[in-house]
Amino acid sequence: DVKVTQSSRYLVKRTGEKVFLECVQDMDHENMFWYRQDPGLGLRLIYFSYDVKMKEKGDIPEGYSVSREKKERFSLILESASTNQTSMYLCASSFRSASYNEQFFGPGTRLTVL
């Protein structure tokens, strides 16, 4: 059974704290993605990675950074958390191919920044 796991389901942090969200997939996928989900806005892409040590900015990268040191692991970092980063964070992965492959999602991390 394919699996994408995220390190925490719920997280509460204070403004200014550094926050690490970790995602691990066991499907040997090349591509990994970080999204945030907000009501009415759907899923917005923060960053994605198509290979180890490679990263590309998505639609809303400001205030975030990422790290991909191993193929199966993709970390999202909030250098200095702010209240407007309170959201549901979703990690996804997929094969890299010339045609389309579905993205597989983790269960999400609900982050609250106080």
Place this chain on the structure above:
Amino acid sequence: DQQVKQNSPSLSVQEGRISILNCDYTNSMFDYFLWYKKYPAEGPTFLISISSIKDKNEDGRFTVFLNKSAKHLSLHIVPSQPGDSAVYFCAAGDAGNMLTFGGGTRLMVKP
């Protein structure tokens, strides 16, 4: 500006009837479309997809229709069941492995 829009934030349907969820897009470069379903406290799961060379794809109770000239797609669920109650996202992709998602429609199927 959102390139993929789901204009109905919610939809309520009686069990056994048809549910129709709609999605509009603006980018004519999109050539592949997917629907995902999301339950609370879970990640989205893939439901059904369609490429731009087709106008219909069917999988059991789920059918996706694509009207390229209108830049519109719809998901039909028939018959609707209470377990179908969830948030549905449409997503569109172009040449590449990235997807653009709509804002989602919350479907409630009443017993």
